[in-house]
Amino acid sequence: MDEVPQLADALPLCASDPAWLDTALGDLDSVHADHLHCERKAAQSALSLIRSYPERADLVDAMARLAHDETRHVIQVAHLMARRGQPASYDHGDGYAAALRAEIRVREPDRLLDRLLVFAIIEGRSAERLGLLAGALDDPRSRELYEKLAVAEVRHRDTFLVLARDAAPKVWRRRAAELAAVEARVLAERPVAARIH
Ligand SMILES: [Fe+2]
Ligand SMILES: [Fe+2]
Numbered sequence: 172m173d174e175v176p177q178l179a180d181a182l183p184l185c186a187s188d189p190a191w192l193d194t195a196l197g198d199l200d201s202v203h204a205d206h207l208h209c210e211r212k213a214a215q216s217a218l219s220l221i222r223s224y225p226e227r228a229d230l231v232d233a234m235a236r237l238a239h240d241e242t243r244h245v246i247q248v249a250h251l252m253a254r255r256g257q258p259a260s261y262d263h264g265d266g267y268a269a270a271l272r273a274e275i276r277v278r279e280p281d282r283l284l285d286r287l288l289v290f291a292i293i294e295g296r297s298a299e300r301l302g303l304l305a306g307a308l309d310d311p312r313s314r315e316l317y318e319k320l321a322v323a324e325v326r327h328r329d330t331f332l333v334l335a336r337d338a339a340p341k342v343w344r345r346r347a348a349e350l351a352a353v354e355a356r357v358l359a360e361r362p363v364a365a366r367i368h
Pocket of ligand 1: 210213241320323
């Protein structure tokens with residue numbers, strides 16, 4: 172796969188509602204508990220692409236590495252929660268991701284493109300919000316962790332965009348813009364909550 176090019180302009184995500192950061196800072200326990208599951212699900216999503224497309228060597232390599240990153244993030248968030256003496260919680264579902272997944276078309280090759288772009292959007296949104304937390308947390312160790320995680324999620328977003336570009340060079344930008352607009356609607360329709368999404 173190429174070095175990461177400047178692809179973010181293909182995925183014009185809106186800014187989060189300014190109320191989100193205050194809500195998140197007001198209930199960090201819930202944010203961290205949700206974040207643990209976000210990292211776990213990101214690893215599972217990457218591995219699910221390997222299951223579906225084992226013949227795509229670039230994808231297999233990139234997704235195996237990405238899943239590795241995400242499982243490392245699970246460990247880091249779990250350690251943060253342990254340091255805070257915070258209880259874990261079960262995953263109560265993710266309406267945001269489910270609403271985006273509902274946009275994934277069933278037939279190939281559209282399906283591959285849509286899966287890559289939906290995952291790029293989720294990574295991009297995670298990066299934005301982890302970065303907002305990094306800029307606002309009081310605890311220096313938490314801040315440092317969130318800064319590093321935000322950088323990693325930007326890299327992951329670009330990994331998915333490169334794969335999307337290579338999978339569908341003629342249409343990926345148009346579809347990315349469509350799905351970014353869908354994501355803005357999904358966010359606007361959902362209540363602001365102390366979760367990553
Ligand atoms: Fe991650
Ligand atoms: Fe990620």
